[in-house]
Amino acid sequence: MTHNSPSITDILNDIITSLSSINLETLKFAVGVSGGPDSMALCYALSEWANHNDNPAIYAVTVNHGLRSDAADEAQSVGSIVNQWPCIDHAILTWDGDKPDSRVQETARDIRYTLIKDFCLEQEITHFFLAHHQDDQAETVLFRLAKGSGIDGLSGMHTESVLSDTTNLVRPFLNIPKQDLID
Numbered sequence: 001m002t003h004n005s006p007s008i009t010d011i012l013n014d015i016i017t018s019l020s021s022i023n024l025e026t027l028k029f030a031v032g033v034s035g036g037p038d039s040m041a042l043c044y045a046l047s048e049w050a051n052h053n054d055n056p057a058i059y060a061v062t063v064n065h066g067l068r069s070d071a072a073d074e075a076q077s078v079g080s081i082v083n084q085w086p087c088i089d090h091a092i093l094t095w096d097g098d099k100p101d102s103r104v105q106e107t108a109r110d111i112r113y114t115l116i117k118d119f120c121l122e123q124e125i126t127h128f129f130l131a132h133h134q135d136d137q138a139e140t141v142l143f144r145l146a147k148g149s150g151i152d153g154l155s156g157m158h159t160e161s162v163l164s165d166t167t168n169l170v171r172p173f174l175n176i177p178k179q180d181l182i183d
Contacts, residue, residue: 029127029170030059030120033090035078041181042131042173043082051086058087061119061128063112064094067104093119113163120167128163131181132171 031046033039043060050058060082064075072094079090093115100107120128163169173181
């Protein structure tokens with residue numbers, strides 16, 4: 001972490017307690033975990049936060065798009081790591097069915113969010129955490145600029161946004177550089 005930066009756990013604690021829509025007594029949340037350093041850092045920090053705050057289990061959700069032959073094994077590997085952390089219950093969501101020949105990444109993103117929405121509804125998840133960080137934010141703004149987005153699109157991602165009628169997306173790391181998460 002850069003000098004004098006707050007810890008990731010401190011950042012999460014501040015964000016969780018300040019979310020306007022949160023009721024700590026009925027809090028039920030999940031975190032997207034790909035196995036990369038950013039999502040693993042977020043999952044670990046949430047695990048530690050929950051462990052010190054008597055919180056119920058957190059679902060760590062990995063999406064297996066089935067686009068690569070080793071994707072299922074990678075998802076299982078992520079689960080074997082995160083299930084060792086306190087308060088974590090790993091779930092793998094799998095995209096079954098035909099895969100497109102074009103616009104693969106865009107379609108995979110749409111399917112991923114559909115799978116996550118359905119899971120959150122099933123499990124009554126109120127908040128779904130994602131590890132998008134400062135570098136992702138800059139990439140999003142540049143991508144939208146290149147596509148001719150208007151002012152709203154150029155504002156980038158928000159720390160909290162709506163996933164569905166019952167679930168909010170939370171991105172607590174938008175102001176943290178990826179290198180700090182790796183460190």
